[in-house]
Amino acid sequence: MTKPKTMDQLTAIEITARLAEIDAEQRAFDARDFDAELGEAMRQGANVDALEEQHLQAERVARRLRVERQALESALPEAKRREGGVELASVEAEFDALTERATKVKAEILEGWQTVQESLTRWGEVQKEADDLARRVVRIGNDSGITSVPKQVGKFRSAAIGKACSSMGDALYRIDYASSSQGMGLKPVGLTLD
Template structure:
């Protein structure tokens, strides 16, 4: 038998079930009836008593083992939980390294994005100024012109509409995960 303090919860539960079956089998024996039958049949009483004493010794050992296993089960469950949580913590720590790299990538992409948006806005401002000048000339001279104005991009509208949840995802960079243990979060930068 292995040391109880090294057993897994499942191994303890399995052994408790085995002990339960063995104890039930022992409890079903009628030792006095066995002794009486041996007396009537002229059997070897000493050998029977020795076997019965051994059965009683084994039953006592099973009771003690059951008590020890029952007492150890909560600790085994805690050990098992600690090991499982340690594995998850290691996985989470690995994710933290990846998250730092992703945050850096988002920050870099954000700078490029802001530059492109600023250039888009400048382009729109320039188009607006040109349109105003053209309209003023047409009003002054009676000339005609095609429709000018700002530029419309169906593709940009689609990108904005399709990526509304992206902004929520970026918002989670600061909002902590609320668990039963309270707000949780790990600062990566």
């Protein structure tokens, strides 16, 4: 036979379930009219002593339930704290694993960002060279009197690059600012990886 749990060993769910059971038993006790039962027993000539013994037993049970309710209600906050501590430890372990992943992703982003920066620098150099060629075309046209150029010469435009830069800015905003946490009392603080 297993030993029953002490109140310190009960979970918050078990305590809440037992409180609900006590409520049901208390309502059943409160619904009884002991005087009416005793009067009916007297009218019918039943064993009044046995009925009074049943009433005393029911009152002892009701008293025991009231005391148990008080004990359970005082144990419930501690059970919630105990379970919350276990759950927080689990969250902390998950966060530690997530920190490792975040560090790896950060390295990938920085490596990719370095490549993007180098490409943007080269794009800027190409633009400068194209601008210089466009100026030369204007100068040649002015010097030689040529009014039309067989090819279009000038800065390059790329809506795709503009859109990519814009979406990078949007993504950075969403990551840094839009993912704030709303909490009651407890606010997570983040972890700086630099």
